[in-house]
Amino acid sequence: MSVLIFIDVADGHVKKASLEVLSYGSRLASQIGTGAEAVVLGTVSEDLASLGKYGVQKIHHVNNEMLNHLDSQVYTSVIAQVAESTGAKVIIFSNNVDGKAIAPRLSARLKAGLVSGAVALPDTSNGFIVKKTVFSGKAYAHISINSDIKIIALNPNAYPVAMGEGKADVVSFNAKVDGPKVKVTGVSKASGEVPLTEAEIVVSAGRGLKGPENWGIIEDLAKSLHAALACSRPVADAHWRPHNEHVGQTGIAIAPNLYIAVGISGAIQHLAGVNRSKIIVVINKDPEAPFFKAADYGIVGDAFDVVPKMTAAIKKLKGLA
Numbered sequence: 001m002s003v004l005i006f007i008d009v010a011d012g013h014v015k016k017a018s019l020e021v022l023s024y025g026s027r028l029a030s031q032i033g034t035g036a037e038a039v040v041l042g043t044v045s046e047d048l049a050s051l052g053k054y055g056v057q058k059i060h061h062v063n064n065e066m067l068n069h070l071d072s073q074v075y076t077s078v079i080a081q082v083a084e085s086t087g088a089k090v091i092i093f094s095n096n097v098d099g100k101a102i103a104p105r106l107s108a109r110l111k112a113g114l115v116s117g118a119v120a121l122p123d124t125s126n127g128f129i130v131k132k133t134v135f136s137g138k139a140y141a142h143i144s145i146n147s148d149i150k151i152i153a154l155n156p157n158a159y160p161v162a163m164g165e166g167k168a169d170v171v172s173f174n175a176k177v178d179g180p181k182v183k184v185t186g187v188s189k190a191s192g193e194v195p196l197t198e199a200e201i202v203v204s205a206g207r208g209l210k211g212p213e214n215w216g217i218i219e220d221l222a223k224s225l226h227a228a229l230a231c232s233r234p235v236a237d238a239h240w241r242p243h244n245e246h247v248g249q250t251g252i253a254i255a256p257n258l259y260i261a262v263g264i265s266g267a268i269q270h271l272a273g274v275n276r277s278k279i280i281v282v283i284n285k286d287p288e289a290p291f292f293k294a295a296d297y298g299i300v301g302d303a304f305d306v307v308p309k310m311t312a313a314i315k316k317l318k319g320l321a
């Protein structure tokens with residue numbers, strides 16, 4: 001039962017989520033007494049062999065420029081070819097945007113059971129049972145995968161990156177790459193310095209900021225922490241901020257190590273997208289704001305007073321002031 005791990009890259013760079021799945025897949029491989037192999041598509045500007053330090057022994061590189069941008073149908077076909085050639089029985093993705101686009105297609109193609117949103121290594125003592133989050137992270141389900149081939153999509157930030165020693169054997173895989181099924185007519189890049197889904201720290205703000213002209217204090221705080229920017233849905237709906245910053249049930253789901261929410265009430269639909277954050281800090285002038293119940297740390301105060309003071313203190317601490 002060999003394990004195949006999908007390495008996700010953006011602009012040729014390996015994403016942090018990929019290091020998590022490499023660590024997870026390699027640990028699973030040793031748990032079930034097999035080897036860990038990986039597959040990466042398109043041009044990569046990093047030393048792939050060095051990814052061996054996350055436990056993977058062999059990496060199949062389909063180095064074809066046609067794969068430099070995600071086309072889920074083409075990616076599925078290529079990954080299926082690698083899976084079939086390596087005889088992979090467990091295939092691991094990150095449950096990020098790319099993983100969500102590819103894993104279900106691959107599941108249908110390979111007739112493989114899929115668990116998406118996994119948060120822990122499977123229990124393989126009697127079968128193959130994967131723990132996953134359900135109901136927007138409010139509960140866990142334990143799902144048994146009974147098919148011959150099994151696919152797991154691991155939630156970002158649910159499994160620690162484990163680094164050891166070693167080099168992976170990088171081999172070129174000559175796959176049949178179909179022409180693109182969709183035509184990309186334009187690409188618009190998110191404006192922030194740090195991509196939201198990859199960020200360790202996120203500074204987010206809501207309607208309490210009163211208007212887009214006040215976002216300077218949020219941007220300054222984010223910059224001082226090298227954080228990504230996010231916002232609540234009404235803020236994006238009102239075009240105060242771009243929709244790619246909207247987090248929550250109908251926006252992006254994130255799980256940073258630190259989530260700072262400024263002037264956000266903490267409605268259940270907002271929490272659904274951020275409650276997997278490791279530490280939540282809430283700044284709100286209303287002590288009864290529901291978000292305080294989900295917070296690890298709370299500051300009751302006016303954002304226009306608290307946030308600049310926080311930024312100044314952080315800059316001083318970092319020697320930036």
Ligand SMILES: Cc1cc2nc3c(=O)[nH]c(=O)nc-3n(C[C@H](O)[C@H](O)[C@H](O)COP(=O)(O)OP(=O)(O)OC[C@H]3O[C@@H](n4cnc5c(N)ncnc54)[C@H](O)[C@@H]3O)c2cc1C
Nearest residue numbers: 206207208232233248249250263264265269270285286303
């Ligand atoms: C089907 C559905 C899906 C939804 N999906 C999402 C989603 O994905 N994401 C999302 O965010 N919402 C979503 N919503 C909307 C959600 O229910 C809330 O309406 C929304 O999250 C509220 O945004 P807010 O907290 O920015 O604004 P408000 O609820 O208006 O809260 C503003 C907060 O700012 C505080 N405040 C005001 N002034 C200050 C100040 N000077 N300093 C500090 N604090 C201050 C107030 O005390 C208040 O708590 C969805 C709703 C529905 C029905």
